[in-house]
Amino acid sequence: MNATLARGLKSAAVLLPNAADYRDLRRTWRGDVLAGITVGIVALPLALAFGVSSGAGAEAGLVTAIIAGVVAAVFGGSNVQVSGPTGAMVVVLAPIVVAHGAGVLALLCVLAGVIVVIAGLLRLGRTVTYIPWPVIEGFTLGIAIIIFLQQVPAALGTVPGESTNAAVAAMQSFATAQWPAMAWSLAIVAVVAAIMLVAPRIHPKLPGSIIAIIVVSVIVALANLPVAVIGELPPGLPAPTMPSADWATVVSLFGPALTVAALAAIESLLSARVAASMADTGPFDADRELVGQGLASIAAGFFGGIPATGAIARTAVNVRSGGRTRLASVVHAVLLLAIVLVGSTVVAEIPLAALAGVLMVTSTRMISLATVRTVLGSTRSDATVFVTTAIITVSFDLIYAVLIGIAVAAFFALRALSRSSGVHREELPGPAEPGDERIALFRLEGALFFGAAERMLERVGDIRGIEVVIIRMSQLQLLDATGAQVITELIHALERRGVTVLVKGIQTRHLGVATRVGVIASLRHQNHLFDELDAAVAHARSHVARAAAEPQ
Structure with a gap:
């Protein structure tokens, strides 16, 4: 019995933070600090935009980026992963908010986080390697399309339609759009998109999204344009509170929590795998990553945030900017906290259309035409899996899309294996x-x-x-x-x-x-x-x- 307990404790200890996480800090800390600042600048508009797009509000997006960013950095299995609100998670959360209200998000965070932690303790981290490449790319394409469609109402200066389907809701929003609000909102989106596209051509490290938001916010304020803005934000983090729950609510949220947990696990592990392939950033522990991401979502729930995942875009910026240890992600969170403490009144004046423009450009950058051509031109079965996954993602459900995509890929794989016998x-x-x-x-x-x-x-x-x-x-x-x-x-x-x-x-x-x-x-x-x-x-x-x- 004692031997079994000792083995269990030793196995669990591997999933906890240790001194080896910061072995290279003396050598890399300058690069980590600079990378963290760069990621923080990139993350600010995304955190605000994803919070608004989820229905929880800009504050929830910032809280998630700060709290989850620190917790996942300390407890996660990747040295360079940057966590926070993501587009894929927003796609899942938006219909949940419509169905249950924004008040359930804190409890949903905790439930989903517990499920992800359990998955890590059960050593399920390596299961993501069984997801075929065409499924991943089809899933990414579908998410990009949904994120773009979700921004259409804000880009038109109106409210989303009643449908929980992003494509239908985008069409419904046209019916309530009015001039001149729509003209001003579309103009803001156009300016933001233009600046974000031009800035990297001037210099690769120019933060186009921040520059665009500053420019349009100043114009809106000086001209007193009739467009919706983020609105008042609290001058600091909210106090942590235990999410209110009753058994009936927990039961009703268990299905959505499973969906959120599955997405958080898949996206985080895929992001960490990509980061590990980009540079020599040290070992990556998939099971520990699940534990860290689960704890990050639980912590975000206590502070009124939304479920968090590893964010591939911010993680890639971190690696390319020289981030090599967990300090970079912590610095990114500290910078966001400083902005909340010092500049909440300024952030409150950012037009919602500007955030929509940021996400529209971000969603288009998620789509690699070269990758799409490669998948479609590889084999007929891979192309079928890719298209099927993308269509189901946009039309129905993200998790069903992954499951059906895997099933279709498995069917073709078994057929090919059968023919080879x-x-x-x-x-x-x-x-x-x-x-x-x-x-x-x-x-x-x-x-x-x-x-x-x-x-x-x-x-x-x-x-x-x-x-x-x-x-x-x-x-x-x-x-x-x-x-x-x-x-x-x-x-x-x-x-x-x-x-x-x-x-x-x-x-x-x-x-x-x-x-x-x-x-x-x-x-x-x-x-x-x-x-x-x-x-x-x-x-x-x-x-x-x-x-x-x-x-x-």
């Missing part, structure tokens, strides 16, 4: 002898699993005029229980017809399932199992010879 009839080795025409030698190759086993049964079971069948299994790469059961059924069927079955070359890795399912027991004699082909052929020829010598 084969049952081939071969000539007997060596010079032909009398009676060889009554011996059939079949070679099984590739994968004999539930998707291919039936074809083998039809191929071998249809033979006629044969007295002995030799089944070669040495070239078989995959054998599952269904494949072993089909071989068992085939042996029984042939033996009932008076055909003797010999099995040659069962690999050691397949012997267990073949024995448990009954392949060995189905043979007429134990000496009908062979390791060498020559011995099996010699036995078959002797059997045919004996049968021919017997009186008819």
Whole structure:
């Protein structure tokens, strides 16, 4: 008992912060501080915009970026991951807010965070590696489209439509748009987009989104334009409070919490994987990352935030700006906190249309036309998976889109695997002898699993005029229980017809399932199992010879 407890504690300790997280801090701290400031500047408009777009408000977006940014940095499994509100999460949260109200978000944060922590403790972090690339790209394309559509009402200076579908709600918002508010809002979006597109061409490190927001905010204030602004923000972080909950509310939110948790886990792990491939940023622990992200969402919920995930755009900026340790993400959060403490009255005057413009440009940058062309031009099955995932993401649900995309990809993968398997009839080795025409030698190759086993049964079971069948299994790469059961059924069927079955070359890795399912027991004699082909052929020829010598 004590040994088991010790192993459990040792396993759990791996998921906790340790001194190794900051081993390189003396060497990298200057770069980390500069990277953190850069990420903070980039994150400010995104945090505000995602908070507004989710329905929780700009304050919730800032709180999430600050609290989750620190907690995930300290407890997460990546040295350079930057966490906070993201576009994908907003896509999920918006319909939840419509259905249940913004007041449930704090409880939703905690519930989803607990689920993600449990997933990390159960060591489920590596499961994200099973998501095919076309599914990830289709998912990303769908999210980008939804984020863009969600900004249409703010870009028109009106309110969103009643539908929970972003495309339908965007169309409905046109019906309530009015001049001149729509003209001013569209002009603000156009100015923001133009500045964000031009700024990087002047200098790659110019923060186009911040510059754009400052320019349009000054113009709106000086001209007193009739457009909606963020509104009053509290001059600091709210005090932490326990989210109010009753059993009925918890039950009603459990389904949405599972969806949020699944998205948080998938997006965070994908972001951390991408970051690890961008530079030498130290080891990445997927299970610890889940624990850290779950704790980040729980903490954000206590402060009135929204569920957080790893943010690929901000993480990429962090790595490219020289961030190498967790200090960079902490600095980014501290900078945002300073802005809240010092400049909340200034932030309150930012036009909502300006935030919409930032997210519209951000969503278009999420789409890589080169990647889309690559996926569509790779294989027909990959293109189908990509398009299917993107359509379901936009039309129905993000998590269903991933699950269906994986299912479609699995179907094509199994079909390809099934086609790669084969049952081939071969000539007997060596010079032909009398009676060889009554011996059939079949070679099984590739994968004999539930998707291919039936074809083998039809191929071998249809033979006629044969007295002995030799089944070669040495070239078989995959054998599952269904494949072993089909071989068992085939042996029984042939033996009932008076055909003797010999099995040659069962690999050691397949012997267990073949024995448990009954392949060995189905043979007429134990000496009908062979390791060498020559011995099996010699036995078959002797059997045919004996049968021919017997009186008819």
